[in-house]
Amino acid sequence: MLLRPHQRTKLDDTNDTDFYAMPRFVTHVDEGFIDQLTQLYRDRLKPNTRIFDMMSSWVSHLPEEIEFSHVEGHGLNEEELARNPQLAHYFVQNLNENPSLPLADEDFDAVLNCVSVQYLQYPDAIFSEIHRILKPGGIAIISFSNRMFYQKAITAWRDGTEASRVELVKSYFQSVPGFSPPEVITRQSSVPNFLQMLGVGGGDPFYAVIAQRLG
Numbered sequence: 467m468l469l470r471p472h473q474r475t476k477l478d479d480t481n482d483t484d485f486y487a488m489p490r491f492v493t494h495v496d497e498g499f500i501d502q503l504t505q506l507y508r509d510r511l512k513p514n515t516r517i518f519d520m521m522s523s524w525v526s527h528l529p530e531e532i533e534f535s536h537v538e539g540h541g542l543n544e545e546e547l548a549r550n551p552q553l554a555h556y557f558v559q560n561l562n563e564n565p566s567l568p569l570a571d572e573d574f575d576a577v578l579n580c581v582s583v584q585y586l587q588y589p590d591a592i593f594s595e596i597h598r599i600l601k602p603g604g605i606a607i608i609s610f611s612n613r614m615f616y617q618k619a620i621t622a623w624r625d626g627t628e629a630s631r632v633e634l635v636k637s638y639f640q641s642v643p644g645f646s647p648p649e650v651i652t653r654q655s656s657v658p659n660f661l662q663m664l665g666v667g668g669g670d671p672f673y674a675v676i677a678q679r680l681g
C-alpha cells in the first residue's frame with residue numbers, strides 16, 4: 467500500500483468543501499514561482515491540445531500566447547473557477563470523497579496540478595485516474611513549493627522535508643503501472659543563502675515532478 471492509514475490523515479478532518487466554501491482570490495505562491503511554472507508549461511505543453519487543470523482556482527498559470535483546444539478545470543470553489551479566464555469548462559468535486567474523475571479515457575494531452583497535491587488523501591486512486599484520462603504520450607505536471615494550508619495537508623506531507631515530498635510525489639507516479647520514470651525539476655532561489663538568512667530575496671522554492679503516460 468502506498469500510504470498507511472495514519473499518513474492520509476489531516477489535522478483538520480472537517481469536510482474540505484467547507485474549508486474552500488469562501489473564495490480566495492489570492493495567489494498561493496510568489497511571482498518567481500509562477501514565472502517558473504508558466505515557463506515550464508511553455509516548454510512542455512503544445513498548442514491545440516487538451517489540458518486538464520485539476521485542483522484549480524481563479525488562475526491556471528498557463529502561457530497566454532498559447533492557444534489550447536480545450537482547458538478543463540476542476541476545484542472546490544465554484545466562484546473561483548467561474549472567474550478563471552483560461553478555463554473552457556470546469557466542474558466541482560471533492561476528490562477526497564470521490565476520486566473518480568468524470569472524464570473520458572485517453573482524452574487529455576496534459577494534466578496539471580499546481581500547489582495542491584499535498585491535500586490528496588488517496589493519491590494512489592487519483593494518479594491512476596490521471597493515467598486513465600491521459601492519451602498515450604500525454605504528460606502530467608505536478609508542481610509544489612514549501613507553502614501549504616498546514617491543517618489540510620496529509621500527515622505524510624506535513625511530517626516530511628522538501629526532499630522527501632519530491633520522493634513522495636515520485637512514488638505516486640511509480641504506484642501506477644504505465645507511467646514513465648518521473649522527472650524532477652528543482653529550482654531553489656538564486657539569491658545566496660546568507661542573504662536569504664538576512665531576509666533579503668529568497669522566494670518560494672519551485673519543484674515539479676513530471677511523468678508521461680507510456681504506450
Ligand SMILES: C[S@@+](CC[C@H](N)C(=O)[O-])C[C@H]1O[C@@H](n2cnc3c(N)ncnc32)[C@H](O)[C@@H]1O
Pocket residue numbers: 482486493494520521522523524525540541542543559560561562563579580581582585
Ligand atoms: C492552494 S489552492 C491552489 C489552487 C490553484 N491550483 C493555484 O495554483 O492557485 C488548493 C486547491 O486545491 C483544491 N482542493 C483542495 N482540497 C481538495 C479536495 N479535497 N478535492 C478537490 N480539490 C481540492 C481547492 O480547489 C484549492 O483551490
